[in-house]
Amino acid sequence: MRVRTATVLGTVAALSWVAAAAGTARAQYVTPASYTGTPGQGQAQGGSLNYFDDTGSQLTDGALGADNWGADLGNGSAYEWVGWISVDPTFTFTFSAPVSLSAVEFGFNRGEGSGIYLPSSVTIDGVTTALTGTEIANGTRGFVSLGTTFTGTSLTITVADADAGRWIFLDEVRFVSAAAAVPEAGTLPLAASGLLPLAAMWAVRQRRRRQRACPSGYGR
Numbered sequence: 001m002r003v004r005t006a007t008v009l010g011t012v013a014a015l016s017w018v019a020a021a022a023g024t025a026r027a028q029y030v031t032p033a034s035y036t037g038t039p040g041q042g043q044a045q046g047g048s049l050n051y052f053d054d055t056g057s058q059l060t061d062g063a064l065g066a067d068n069w070g071a072d073l074g075n076g077s078a079y080e081w082v083g084w085i086s087v088d089p090t091f092t093f094t095f096s097a098p099v100s101l102s103a104v105e106f107g108f109n110r111g112e113g114s115g116i117y118l119p120s121s122v123t124i125d126g127v128t129t130a131l132t133g134t135e136i137a138n139g140t141r142g143f144v145s146l147g148t149t150f151t152g153t154s155l156t157i158t159v160a161d162a163d164a165g166r167w168i169f170l171d172e173v174r175f176v177s178a179a180a181a182v183p184e185a186g187t188l189p190l191a192a193s194g195l196l197p198l199a200a201m202w203a204v205r206q207r208r209r210r211q212r213a214c215p216s217g218y219g220r
């Protein structure tokens with residue numbers, strides 16, 4: 001009997017998970033172990049500041065720049081950004097284990113008054129997508145999400161404008177896992193609380209049925 005009840009509860013837990021997954025869910029990100037890329041540019045190319053990858057991990061550290069690209073958020077003006085003007089950067093992101101991705105999200109700045117534009121194209125694992133240049137509003141930073149079917153440990157990405165007079169500013173690259181989305185916090189307990197009483201009723205009904213089949217009241 002106990003074994004049977006536990007099985008029922010296990011089934012309910014599985015059903016709850018399915019119910020929760022079918023509801024609201026948020027993207028699940030995977031973070032690369034490391035990456036290499038074209039060094040950021042700056043004053044040597046006529047910039048007012050240097051837009052380097054100051055830590056070698058600024059594109060995957062979770063720290064974002066501001067709408068005002070030159071804002072000082074505590075580490076110096078424009079610190080969060082990595083920028084290029086005369087080259088189109090290429091990166092190779094390395095994951096510690098094989099991953100399957102559904103999208104890559106790029107944190108860009110668009111400050112056209114300062115010569116900062118969205119790139120005209122992004123190439124992910126050999127697949128090039130053209131951008132309109134208006135994916136985010138002028139004068140803001142924002143994420144542009146591009147789909148991919150990449151699976152593997154080493155992902156090469158190129159961001160290009162083919163224009164030596166335009167800056168590309170990037171503050172973060174995020175990788176969306178193709179694995180099942182994570183249910184929003186709170187939906188799982190709610191789903192479980194709705195199904196547990198049903199499981200309890202089912203268990204009682206099974207016990208009564210067994211007792212009828214076995215008059216002594218003890219199990220087989």
Ligand SMILES: [Ca+2]
Pocket residue numbers: 057058059060061062063064080171172
């Ligand atoms: Ca960052």
Ligand SMILES: [Ca+2]
Pocket residue numbers: 050051052053054058078079080081082
């Ligand atoms: Ca920087």
Ligand SMILES: [Ca+2]
Pocket residue numbers: 084085086087088161162163164165166167168
């Ligand atoms: Ca350029």
